[in-house]
Amino acid sequence: MSSSGILPAPSQNTSTHFLTPIQHLIIIKLNRDNYLLWKAQIVPYLKGQHLFSFIDGSLPAPPSFLPPTSTEITQATLNPAFATWQSQDQMIFSALISSLFEMILAYMVKCTTSCEVWNTLECMFIAQSRARSMSIHYQLATLRKGDSSIADYYHRFTHLIDTLTAIDQLLPHHEALSFLLAWPRFRL
Template identity: 25%
Template structure:
């Protein structure tokens, strides 16, 4: 027969035995955060669901639903029950807003607090259903992604299901499948709500889904839209990468004229205060037609860059134009080498000078008023 001493040595405190409902983990305390948002009288179903999950994992639901009554004061489990009850009360009060805490603070048991809150906020009302329906119709995608938009509207649907659940057939051996039919109608309605509030950029996908007979499940439509969104993101990122790569290559291989050897010193940076030097845009050829050399009477450059006056660069691949020499009567060039006579060259120079003067006066000469030199020029070309 077992001795009383051995029996006493095997006695375990109820709060230390994980198999008992009175077990309290060393990390359990009243300051433990149970839900993310405090309950202030709105979204009672969400608050209730979060609290039930926590109490169920801690094996303490019996203290709020009343299934574990308070034992007599002489019972060995009395102190363990009181300790667990106070712990659950602390968890509940930690999830309530300031105003609601004041209304339930002096209740002695967790079951009394739970029953009071259920009576006040757990009853379905027309105003509550109206408020949820209003949230559903106001939900639009706007700037949200597809996952964010779907999570937001699905949360509202779940709240509506909590206050207004679908009817369930309780007939034994029922073959009408009425519950499944109701569920299909509800899913089709929610699919339409989800599609009609999408952004205009998903219009083509929405049309494709609506063409399906019967309508697909809402999760299938969500997956389709998610793939389209990811494809758009990849396309945009790919286009951006190609643009950046092109800009990088252009910056790598492009050199300004004053840094490019094939241009010589042309386009080098002018000295400070030198206003006669053409701008960089002129050097690049944007307004070269407005330039005129007073020395050789030619366009496309100024006197400070005239090769005739300053000499040609040694590394320049081509030779100067011969008719510029003939225009100035250069003795080093024979008339037999020139494509024009000296009179024709003088006429061409005169025509160019007249054109320059007409541009400065914002007037364009008529074709009929051209000089004989212009006619000679046209006849030659």
């Protein structure tokens, strides 16, 4: 790791990168209601550390043992690339589970790799994530100014847009503008 704290991009070998302490960067711990916001913190953190390929499965574990040579008959040799991969994966695993509240952590006890943790969480929360996104879109579609000031109306509107952005559901500018300026919204 360089003195600036920036990690080099991973090369073909799977050298171990030491993670920046996650508890200083991930301020929202995962509970039953905030998966999309939690994920919006975790993904850039892991991508910034060049480690997302461990959890998305694109960097699978190398073989545990080296193939036997013709001179070796009985003794299997541990693959050093596997040992390095496993060490890095367990650091990611630890970082992930340290960002979970106890009620969610209980579902991770059978997981042994960071990819298994990630996939378990995705399965647990994918339906809830879709529902949350749909709920925010509905709130945008039904948002009315009513008796509130223009500033309050605009604040509610930008909060919904910002929430969509935070959960990786960026609304194109022209669509956001359509929601904001829809004529019936300003009726009392």
